[in-house]
Amino acid sequence: MLRINNLVKTFDGERRRRRDSKTPSAQEARVFAVNDVSFTVENGQLFTLLGPSGCGKTTTLRSIAGLERPDSGSIEVADRVLFSADEGQKQVNVPANERGLGMVFQSYAIWPHMSVFDNVAFPLQVRKRGERLGRKEISERVMRVLETMELGHLAERQATKLSGGQQQRLALARALVIEPPLLLLDEPLSNLDAKLRESLRYELKRVQRELGITSVYVTHDQVEALALSNAIAVMRNGSVVQLGRPRDIYENPNCRFVAEFIGTSNFLTGNVVAKDGDRYTVNTIDGRLALDSAMTLPLGTDVIVSVRPEAVEVSTTSRAGEVPNEWKGTVLTRAYLGDSLDHVVGVGKHELRTRGNPSTSIEPGTEVYLRMDPAKLVLVPVD
Numbered sequence: 001m002l003r004i005n006n007l008v009k010t011f012d013g014e015r016r017r018r019r020d021s022k023t024p025s026a027q028e029a030r031v032f033a034v035n036d037v038s039f040t041v042e043n044g045q046l047f048t049l050l051g052p053s054g055c056g057k058t059t060t061l062r063s064i065a066g067l068e069r070p071d072s073g074s075i076e077v078a079d080r081v082l083f084s085a086d087e088g089q090k091q092v093n094v095p096a097n098e099r100g101l102g103m104v105f106q107s108y109a110i111w112p113h114m115s116v117f118d119n120v121a122f123p124l125q126v127r128k129r130g131e132r133l134g135r136k137e138i139s140e141r142v143m144r145v146l147e148t149m150e151l152g153h154l155a156e157r158q159a160t161k162l163s164g165g166q167q168q169r170l171a172l173a174r175a176l177v178i179e180p181p182l183l184l185l186d187e188p189l190s191n192l193d194a195k196l197r198e199s200l201r202y203e204l205k206r207v208q209r210e211l212g213i214t215s216v217y218v219t220h221d222q223v224e225a226l227a228l229s230n231a232i233a234v235m236r237n238g239s240v241v242q243l244g245r246p247r248d249i250y251e252n253p254n255c256r257f258v259a260e261f262i263g264t265s266n267f268l269t270g271n272v273v274a275k276d277g278d279r280y281t282v283n284t285i286d287g288r289l290a291l292d293s294a295m296t297l298p299l300g301t302d303v304i305v306s307v308r309p310e311a312v313e314v315s316t317t318s319r320a321g322e323v324p325n326e327w328k329g330t331v332l333t334r335a336y337l338g339d340s341l342d343h344v345v346g347v348g349k350h351e352l353r354t355r356g357n358p359s360t361s362i363e364p365g366t367e368v369y370l371r372m373d374p375a376k377l378v379l380v381p382v383d
């Protein structure tokens with residue numbers, strides 16, 4: 001449905017300085033906001049661009065929307081070339097208003113002087129002559145979308161007299177009414193409070209799935225990305241560093257940056273000392289670890305072992321000899337999080353965070369045993 005090939009977008013570094021109101025120097029290097037990005041989004045998928053502030057997510061999305069002109073690369077939606085800077089071939093840059101894409105941005109500018117109904121009807125009413133629908137058809141289509149967004153009963157209300165969550169649903173309804181082949185969403189939930197954000201997240205997912213609408217979603221919120229997406233591209237400094245399904249990205253991060261950015265992890269540095277099939281033995285300063293990995297690494301390689309807190313079992317009794325990877329340590333602190341409980345355990349030079357059922361709560365100062373399942377430890381190449 002959407003194909004992005006080798007997209008590059010640079011900005012003038014000096015302009016950026018001025019925008020950030022720092023003292024501009026004579027000539028700054030160009031900023032590679034998007035640096036050779038390629039990805040494909042299948043029909044009906046929700047694809048997320050995830051990464052920290054300034055990594056290039058919004059610039060990628062704005063390029064798809066036609067609001068930025070990339071330096072090079074190409075953008076195709078449903079086999080229609082929207083942008084191509086290819087040398088030799090005909091250069092293409094379809095204007096934003098002719099791309100026919102749905103867009104919802106963080107600042108969901110609803111039209112305040114209009115009713116809910118008119119806000120959604122407007123994009124259909126301003127269509128070119130030949131493409132315009134009849135009054136009845138517009139009315140039916142608007143009401144259908146409003147019902148989907150559970151706003152049907154508020155159709156006559158003035159748009160400003162809606163709650164924040166309802167206004168955001170209205171912005172989404174307005175983007176959906178044109179039945180776009182592709183929906184672009186840039187942090188659409190970030191202005192809302194935590195509770196509303198969570199409920200709208202599920203609603204968004206429901207609507208997206210029900211309508212089977214292909215979407216590109218931009219966020220810096222990893223929980224949102226994991227909950228919503230069919231596929232995630234993690235971005236850093238203008239490039240995609242890992243692309244995969246949410247579970248793959250969470251369970252098998254391909255570098256320390258991804259492991260750190262998605263969720264919480266303990267990182268243990270070490271060295272490969274033995275390998276038997278997929279079973280590796282890694283030596284760390286505080287003990288050995290057995291773990292399974294499909295990577296091919298020679299003996300002696302420096303590695304990082306990423307251990308998710310929930311992959312560490314904490315216990316006051318030892319099962320040494322029965323299970324691999326048991327380390328002895330002392331509880332330093334604990335934190336009750338409602339649905340889980342974290343312990344921070346000191347083992348030699350390491351401090352490991354564990355996460356478990358809140359029914360297991362151990363006093364700081366207690367001697368404990370940490371057990372780590374080899375299948376849940378992840379080998380991460382040293383960056």
Ligand SMILES: Nc1ncnc2c1ncn2[C@@H]1O[C@H](COP(=O)(O)OP(=O)(O)OP(=O)(O)O)[C@@H](O)[C@H]1O
Binds near residue numbers: 016031054
């Ligand atoms: N109009 C512009 N002029 C100059 N530099 C820009 C412009 N827009 C973006 N940049 C720079 O390009 C880089 C990528 O910006 P972009 O807004 O795409 O990042 P982002 O990942 O969406 O960040 P955020 O989550 O903060 O919106 C940043 O270094 C940013 O400062």
